[in-house]
Every structure is written in C-alpha cells, then in structure tokens.
Amino acid sequence: MRTRALIRLAVVLSVAGMTTATFAASQADYKAAYGKAEAAAKQAVKMKTGWTTTDKELKAAKKAAATGKYDEAVKLADHAKALAEASIAQAKEQAKIWPEAVIR
Amino acid sequence: MKQSPDAPDRARRMILKGAAVCGVAGLGLADMTLLVQQALAADAKGWPAEAFKQKNEAGVLKALYGKTATASDKIDLDAPEIAENGAVVPIAVKSSLPKVTAIAILVPNNPYTLTAAYKIPEGTEAMVANRLKMAKTSKVIAVVESDGKLYATSKQVKVTVGGCGG
Amino acid sequence: MLRKVFIALAIIVGTAQPLLAGNMKVDPKADFKAFREYFTKKFPNLQLNDFVNGPYSMDVGLRKQWISIEQFPPYEFAVDKGKEMMSKPFKNGKTLADCFSNKGVGIRQNYPYFDKKTGEVVTLELAVNQCLKKNGEKTLNYKKDDMAAVTAYMAFTSRGKNMDIKIPDDPRALAAYNKGEEYFYTRRGQFNFSCASCHVQLAGKHLRTEVLAPALGILNAMPIYRSNWGGMGTISRRFTSCNTQVRADALKPQDELYRDVEYYLSYMGNGLPIVGPGSRP
C-alpha cells in the first residue's frame, strides 16, 4: 500500500513540523502562503476531517504576521497547509480502506 | 428520608450569610439570642484554620492535637494502590484502638498536608470513609487519637492524574 | 463439477471483494454477531453483562474504587434534577415528559431510533431538544448539565432493561447504520486513530491509569459522571472529547455523523443492560 506509506510519512512530517521555507519572507509571501493554507484547511473542515493542530498553526501564523515576523508566519502557514493536506489525504485513504478494519 | 421544614435552621443560614439579624422575623428575642449563639458556636466549634495551613505532618499534629504520633498496627487504612483519578480517591480509616476521639487524614504531598479531621464522640465508632483529592503520588497518613494519645499508620498511593483540578 | 468450482470461486471473490472495494452489503445482524464474538473471545473471563461497566469490568483496583463510589455516586444529583425537569411545566403547560412514551420512564433502551418520516436517526439527546423547541422552550447545551441530568434520569429509570435498537428494513436506515460504522472505523486526527483503534483493538489496555473501555455496550452506561470532568457528560460530550483527544476537529454535537455512529454503536450494545448514568475515572 504505497499511498498508506506516503500518508504515514506525511503524518510524521507534519508532527515534526518540517517545512521548506528558508528564505526571507515578505508580507506578500505570507499572504499567499496563508491563503493557500486557509483554503486547504477549509476543504478539510468541509470533509469533516480537520485536525485541531491545523487551526492552531493558522492562528499562530496570523499572530506572527501581525508582529511583522513574516519568515515565521510563512513557515507556520506552510505547516498548517501541510497538516490540512495530510488530513485530506488521510480522509481519502480511509474512505477506501476502512472496511479492512471492521470486525468480521 | 423526607426533608422536614426547619425554620430555625433557615434563620441560622441567613445569619451565617451575613443577612441582617433584624431580618429574621417572627422569632422572639430569646430565640434570636439562641440562634446567634448557635451560629457563633458553629464557628467557635470550629474549623482549625492553623492546622489546615500546615505543610508537614508534625505541623498538622501540633496544631490539631498539640502532640506527636507513634506508629500503630491497630489502624486499618484502606486506600487504593493506584488512584483512578486524583480528584476522587476513596479512603477509609478504621481502628480497633480503645476510646477513640478523633481521626485525621493527611496527604503530605498535597499543597497543604491536612485533608480532613473528624471528631468521634463516645458512642460513635472509630471508622470513617471519605473521598479526597490528591495532587500527586503521596503517602497517605491516618492518625487516630485514642485515650489521649496519637497513633498513625500510612500507605503509599500512586496518582498519575492529579486531583487539584477538582 | 465445474459449476461447483465456479460457485465456490464466486463466493470467495464475493466475500473478498467488499474488503477491497468498500461497497459491501450492509448486514447489521452479521456485524452484531462478529462484534460480540470478538469481545467475548478477547475477554473470556468477563461476564457478558459486565462489559457495560467499561474499565471497571477489567481492572480489580479500579473496580474496588468504583464500588466504593457507587455507594453514593455523585450522579445522584443529576438524576434528581432530571426528574424535576421532566415534570416541570413549560410556559404552555406541557412538560418534557409529555413528549415521550410512558412519560419518558423506562424507555432509554429504545434510543436512538430511525425516524421513517424524516429519514434520520433520532437520539435521545436530539429528542429532548426537539421537544423543547416544539414547545417554544430554550434548548439545552448538548454536552452537559441539564441535558445530562434529563438523560441521566431517563437512563436511571431504564436500568436493567436491555438495549433494543431497531434497524428497519429501509435503505435509508441501513445507509445511516453504514455511515455510523464507517465513522467508527475511520482513522482521523493527527494521531491517526479511529474510535475502533482505542475501543476495539486496544480495549482493556492501560493508558496511564486509565483503562480503555471496550466498545461493546460502551453507550449503555451513558450519560456518565467523569472525575476527570468533575461533572456529568452526555454522549455528545464523549464523542467530541474523543475527537479532540486524537487531535481531530470535533463535529457539532448531534451532527448527522455522530447520530449515525451512535446508532451503529448502540445497536452493537443490543441485548446488554442499560446501566446509566455511569461513573468513570
């Protein structure tokens, strides 16, 4: 099950909080990153698969941006996006494989 | 188990709540005096504030009874080895010692050591069961006053979910 | 001969295929049998009627503390309050009791049920608020306090009766049941846990001092007084807190999915006694 392994990885990465943002970010960068993260988070909530941590990271990103810390804000927003995407991937995968777990 | 109307008690409650004494209508002066006395007595009978402030066993025993305790195997302390939740730890104390007049339960690792103290008049058995909060793993000490002397026994109770959240 | 092989093959494929494709036939009776067998085999020394006592059925130390607390359980206040609320007249003179058969006494085992008119699952908590709404009264917070008091009273008056959930032969009822089952087995949250991860696979295991309750009959003890909460909680509260514990967003209380999973899980508890309100660590 390759998708499964991928999701495991995504979950692990998201828990570890790894991101790829290493540049000096501007407000525009933050806005773009936040917009993408928010859209992903909304999608996850709509699918009823959201993670509590996603919203936490979004809020933290907003807070960082409010004090001008755009590097940090972008990093947090990217992380939120990664969390939201992992949760969506989780839901899609589970929709297929949940019957395997049923007691029979 | 029917609750009976208890007018004087309601009055006493009002006094304790700080309601104006004059507000207690329909009672004679003698009744009033009696009520106030009862109210004061309840305070004077009192709650040992000093003892409840102490942070170790010796301090509690000194404040409560003015003496120290010796170990006794005639006290049965029933407490769980592992508390299901520190907020509600059922603890019972029983003793076969003669002329028991008081029982106290101490938890040294709580912010304050004394949790509960009980007065046992003549005719009442040397037994009490209650539920206590424990902040973390601690020794629990049961102290029994028998014939004017203090005796104690203890037991370790493991707490993984602290109970100061109660 | 050849035909026989074909049939055998068809059966094998037929049973194996749903596992892979996920579009299997919904068969509550078979699920029920397998579910109960799983737990009775996993805990061979447990009396069947003891499963509803959750952690207290499988840990001697916890059981002793529970028995001590049951001598005078803190949920008594909730039961008394619930009783009072049931018969307290609304502004229109009617009462909560009027909304239920037998004035709400001894009927908890019939909830949730499938409402053929609306095509939806109606839980006891939903029914209470629907009654209030219908009578122009303020609805209750689904998670605790008054809602827990009313359901505690209704559970208390139903003690000893067996859970009796019906799944009518109606595709909508079966669909609701199936959605509930899916919800139960679907992993969610950042911890990637399903309801079943804890209450099927890990049932009976210790998580710190907590013992994970078996899913069999888990709702028969609801609502519960939890020392951890320092108060009463309803099924709605249990579901939302389970979700957040695995870092999944909780749904709104009485969301369709929660009602469906309650439907599924209650059906699995059929034949086991109502013991609510319960106490839990």
Add this chain to the structure above:
Amino acid sequence: MSTIRFRAVSSGDTTVVQSLIQHPMDSGFVKDKKTGKLIPPHHIEVLEFVHSGKTVFTALWGPAVSKNPYVKFAFKGAKKGDEIKVSWVDNEGQSDSLTAKIG
C-alpha cells in the same frame, strides 16, 4: 432541592450513616478556563450530624476533600425512625441543613 443526600440504616444497636453533599469544594489551585485566574478556595469547613440533641459526628474539611463530598460513619444508640439532623457551613458562610429519618 437540598444540597444534602442522606442515607442511614440501623441494624441492631448500630446505625451506619452515609451522606453526599453537592458542593464545588474548589481547592484554590485551579484556574478559571475563561479568565485564566485562580478560582479561590471554596469548601465546606464543618459538617455535623446530630441525633436527639447530641452531636454524633463532626467533620472538619479543607479544600482537598473531593467535589460533591461523601462521608460515612457509624454510631450506637439510635433506632429506625429516629431523626438525624445534618448541617454544613462553608468558608464563605453558606450553609444548608436537613433533618432525615433513619431507615
């Protein structure tokens, strides 16, 4: 509704009394989730049981007694049908009492 629940059963010369009281028993170490401030200690200080004019049991409680506190004790000299008066006072001066019969 009374804050006091009471059960007393006599067998022979001994009466076993159990009581449960509805009270928050705030320890003083818990923060209010909304305000972030510590909730001040609020607990029963004295709980008393009186049988035919005589105090048969007194509990002196601090903030480390559990929420909705419970107590059990036993005494001699009472019989079925006798009344027992239970009363409590807390550190904020609130109080309640109940007179109930031994069952």
